[in-house]
Amino acid sequence: MDVRQSNGTALDVEALNFGFDGAPVLADVTFSVRPGEFTVLLGPNGAGKTTLFSLITRLYESRDGRIRINGVGLREQPTKALAGIGVVFQQPTLDLDLTVKQNLLYHGALHGMSAAETASRAEEELGRLGMLERQAEKVRKLNGGHRRRVEIARALLHRPRLLLLDEPTVGLDVPTRQSIVDHIHALCRGQEIAVLWATHLIDEVAADDSVIVLHKGVIRGHGPLDRINRDAGGSDLGDTFRRLTQGSER
Amino acid sequence: MTPLHYGRCLTGIVAREGLRFLHQRERFVAALVRPLVWLVVFAAGFRTVLGFSVTPPYQTFIQYEVYIVPGLIGMVQLFNGMQSSLSMVYDREMGNMRTLLVSPLPRWYLLVCKLLAGTAVSILQVYAFLIIAALFGVGLPLFGYLTILPAMVLTGLMLGAIGLLLSSFIKQLENFAGIMNFVIFPMFFLSSALYPLSRMKESSVLLYQLCLANPFTHAVEAIRFAAYGEANGLSLGVTVAALVVFLAAAIYGYNPARGMMSRKAGGPAG
Numbered sequence: 001m002d003v004r005q006s007n008g009t010a011l012d013v014e015a016l017n018f019g020f021d022g023a024p025v026l027a028d029v030t031f032s033v034r035p036g037e038f039t040v041l042l043g044p045n046g047a048g049k050t051t052l053f054s055l056i057t058r059l060y061e062s063r064d065g066r067i068r069i070n071g072v073g074l075r076e077q078p079t080k081a082l083a084g085i086g087v088v089f090q091q092p093t094l095d096l097d098l099t100v101k102q103n104l105l106y107h108g109a110l111h112g113m114s115a116a117e118t119a120s121r122a123e124e125e126l127g128r129l130g131m132l133e134r135q136a137e138k139v140r141k142l143n144g145g146h147r148r149r150v151e152i153a154r155a156l157l158h159r160p161r162l163l164l165l166d167e168p169t170v171g172l173d174v175p176t177r178q179s180i181v182d183h184i185h186a187l188c189r190g191q192e193i194a195v196l197w198a199t200h201l202i203d204e205v206a207a208d209d210s211v212i213v214l215h216k217g218v219i220r221g222h223g224p225l226d227r228i229n230r231d232a233g234g235s236d237l238g239d240t241f242r243r244l245t246q247g248s249e250r
Numbered sequence: 251m252t253p254l255h256y257g258r259c260l261t262g263i264v265a266r267e268g269l270r271f272l273h274q275r276e277r278f279v280a281a282l283v284r285p286l287v288w289l290v291v292f293a294a295g296f297r298t299v300l301g302f303s304v305t306p307p308y309q310t311f312i313q314y315e316v317y318i319v320p321g322l323i324g325m326v327q328l329f330n331g332m333q334s335s336l337s338m339v340y341d342r343e344m345g346n347m348r349t350l351l352v353s354p355l356p357r358w359y360l361l362v363c364k365l366l367a368g369t370a371v372s373i374l375q376v377y378a379f380l381i382i383a384a385l386f387g388v389g390l391p392l393f394g395y396l397t398i399l400p401a402m403v404l405t406g407l408m409l410g411a412i413g414l415l416l417s418s419f420i421k422q423l424e425n426f427a428g429i430m431n432f433v434i435f436p437m438f439f440l441s442s443a444l445y446p447l448s449r450m451k452e453s454s455v456l457l458y459q460l461c462l463a464n465p466f467t468h469a470v471e472a473i474r475f476a477a478y479g480e481a482n483g484l485s486l487g488v489t490v491a492a493l494v495v496f497l498a499a500a501i502y503g504y505n506p507a508r509g510m511m512s513r514k515a516g517g518p519a520g
Binding site: 057058059060061063078079080081082083085087089090091092093094095097098102105106107108109110111112113114 | 252254255256258259261262263265266269270273274345346348349350351352353354355356506507
């Protein structure tokens with residue numbers, strides 16, 4: 001954490017380029033996220049959001065560009081860098097046949113936490129999300145919104161300073177979506193966690209969020225909501241988003 | 251990262267694999283029924299057809315059922331190794347694999363943990379099979395139940411490493427059916443699991459040589475000798491070498507710089 005403070009940012013992405021089989025997916029992507037900052041990575045499907053997340057979580061690696069997490073280089077010290085990230089992937093990643101608690105214990109073990117420590121952290125995070133009573137239930141019995149909450153609790157178990165969420169509200173109804181968006185905003189402010197939230201839904205952006213508009217692998221706009229609207233000449237975010245991503249249909 | 255962290259990670263992965271196995275009763279039943287069918291039905295039919303001279307480690311003539319037990323132990327581990335790899339392809343398509351691979355430990359270590367967990371499950375399956383086989387009157391010498399354990403750890407790891415390697419190259423779950431035809435069956439039949447290689451040599455020298463080159467043959471022989479308290483140096487050596495080669499290739503297959511994960515997961519979604 002001291003490294004983070006010396007550097008001041010939780011996530012630094014610098015001149016990142018990446019492609020599959022010669023076809024570019026991300027081009028010269030540069031941005032940073034500070035502790036306590038909620039950054040929305042906004043882009044249509046196919047913009048490169050998931051690829052960017054996969055690079056930040058080192059599911060694959062780019063030789064071109066740099067990623068630093070809490071001041072630690074991902075390429076130089078991957079395990080130390082990864083220890084500071086919590087991730088909620090776009091696809092559900094819980095074991096359906098295991099209970100909520102068993103899923104969390106597994107995650108704790110992967111992060112080197114003792115069972116007792118995991119259990120107490122799990123109670124804390126599940127309690128915050130109103131899921132404490134469901135600990136002993138198999139994940140299969142939970143609905144989509146509850147499964148997402150478990151995944152959020154899981155991502156926070158090891159107290160990461162950077163939380164990545166890749167379209168975490170896909171497939172959820174409106175009230176559930178809203179409650180998850182609100183919860184993460186509260187976490188971000190209350191605990192000084194840096195959040196990078198990927199979505200293609202503009203209504204998930206709050207007034208004081210930072211916004212990165214990613215389109216075809218290129219950052220088209222980046223900054224606080226009002227500035228990004230002003231720069232693009234949009235009347236609101238919807239208008240700005242349309243202007244910045246025109247011709248996005250593939 | 252402390253040794254404690256490494257230890258907890260291993261325990262967590264083995265515990266998860268064990269729990270998943272307990273929940274998948276069909277998989278357990280299939281793992282038991284498969285070798286038992288061979289033992290009870292196939293062996294009964296073949297015992298009169300196949301007769302062979304005394305071969306080491308056996309000191310006397312033995313019943314055919316007794317001969318194929320080590321081969322069937324190998325079969326349990328072979329299927330389990332492939333099934334673990336199937337579950338890894340599934341995990342990758344479903345995303346579970348991601349949670350493992352973003353853990354703050356070296357990737358090779360995470361894969362080795364996964365391999366150890368799969369091996370532990372395969373050993374549980376083998377002992378369950380051996381108990382039922384003993385009830386059918388087909389047993390090992392009493393000490394053999396203990397002496398096969400280290401051999402099975404080694405063979406389980408080696409066969410699991412083949413599965414791990416395959417899982418790093420298989421693009422989709424659908425391709426997995428091919429594994430049955432092109433990996434499991436040839437490995438099983440081109441080995442000493444069901445007949446001594448001396449018999450194979452009489453029929454075809456080429457097939458005999460293929461059997462000799464098959465790491466599964468050596469896995470089965472390592473188990474067979476271990477069951478009688480002996481160590482077959484050649485088989486153990488080949489099994490260790492095969493483990494090293496397959497594991498190294500699998501770790502290379504999961505190297506993030508290769509960027510294979512994404513394409514196999516269906517490409518970038520957004």
